[in-house]
Amino acid sequence: MINRIAVAVAFVVGIFMVAQYFISSEISGRLYNLLLDYYQIIFAVTMIVGGISLVRYHGAQIRRDADSRVYSIVTILAVAFMVVSASIAGTGPTSPYQWAFNNLQAPMQATTFSLLAFFVASAAYRGFRVRSTPALVLALAAVIVLVGRSAFGDMISDKLPELAGWVLNNPSATAKRGILVGIGLGSVATALRVILGIERSYL
C-alpha cells in the first residue's frame, strides 16, 4: 500500500513538474515554489539520516576492527567537533568551525588531491604505450593538448596552441556532444519510467 502511494506521489509530482514548465499561472507558480522548498527540506532530512548512518558504521568498526579502529575514532571525533562547535559558536569567519576548516580540512584535501600529479605521471609512464594506431592517435592528441595548452606551446610554435584548440573544439567536443545527447535521452527515459511507475528501484 505504501509503495503504491509513493508511486502515485511520484506520478502526480512528476507530471506537474513537466506541465508547470508550460503553464504560467500564479497557482502553478506557488505550487512549484512549494515543491522546491520541500525538495530542500527532504535533502536536509537525508543529511540527518546520513549522519546517523556514518556514526553507526564507524561505531561498529570501533567494536569490530582493531586495525582500523583509530581511523573510525578520528572520524567520529572530527564529525562531533564540527557539529558541536558549529552549533555553539556558529560558522562565522572567526569561529572554531571555520578555523578547523581553513587550517585542517582545506590543507588536507588539497594535499591529497595534489598527490594526483605524481600518480598521473607514473600512470603516463607505465600506461601510455603506443602499441597500435588508435593508441598512437590518442598519445599524439594528449601530447598536442598538454604542450599546446601550456606556456611552452607558444614558445615552440604559435600554431601549436591553435592545434590544441582544434583538438578540443572538434574531435573532443564532437565525442563529448554524442555522450551528452546519450545521457540526455537516457535521463528522459529514466524519468519517464519513474513517473509511470515502471522503475521502482528508489522505493
Next chain:
Amino acid sequence: MPAASRFSARHIVFLVVLAAVTLPLIFNLSLTHTVTPETQQVYANIDSLAAGELLLLSFDFEASSLPEVRPLAMALIRHAFSRDLKIMGMSLFAEGTALGEQTIRQVAKEYNKQYGVDWVYLGFRPQRESAILSLGESVSAEFPRDYFGTPTTGMPIFAAADSYAQIATVISIADGDMPSYWIEYAVSPHAVNLQAAVTASMATSFYPYLQSHQLKGLLAGLKGAAEYENLIERKGGGARGLYALSVSQFVIVLVIIAGNVVERVRRRRN
C-alpha cells in the same frame, strides 16, 4: 620488468615531477603566453557590462581544488570590482561556502568595496537543482538572510536585482560538472547569461555548451587564470601556477616518450 626496477623507475618519475612542480615556483620562472579565444570571450563579456550591473558568482568547488580555482576567482572578481560591477556570491557546495566568502572579502578590501552595497555573500544552499530554480523566482526569498545572518531584504544591492532577469551574468566557479546544472536549470528556463570558470580537467566537458552558446564564456584552469591576469594586467596565482604547471606538463610528455622508448628497447632485447 623486475619488481625492483619498476619500483625505482616509478620513484624517478616521482622525483622528476617534484622538481618540475617546485623549481619553477622557487625560481619564479617567467614565460610569455598568448590568450585563448575562450578566455578573451569571458573578459569581453565582463568588460562590456556597465558600472553598477550585477554578477552572481557561485563558488561550486571543494577545498581540494582551491589552488587551481582560487586564481580564477580572484582574477574575475578583480576585473569586476575594477569595473565597478556589483557581486552576489553564493555556493552550491558546502565546502565552497567559506572559501568563496574569503575570496570576495579579500578582493573587496583591495578595492574598498562596501558590504551590502557593492557585494553580498549569500552562503550555501543544498539541493542544487531546486536552489538554481528558486533563484529564478526571487533571490531574496531563496536567501532571506545572508551568510552572516543579516536580513537581505533591506540591503541596497537587492534594490537593483532580485532574480535572474536583473542579473547581468552568472559565473559558476567549479571543479566538477556544476555548470551543467546551471545550464539545465538556469539557462534553459530563464535564459541566464552563464559563464564558467573550471578546472582544466573539466574544461573539455563544456566545449559543446560553449559552441551551442548555452555557455557564453569558459575560463579553464591555471592557464585560463594566467591569461585572464594578463588581460586585467594584474599578475597573481594563475601566472605563478602556470609556470609550474607548464614545466610539469612538459615533463609528463617526456615521461610518456621515455616510457615508450624503454618499452621498445625491452621488446628488442626480448
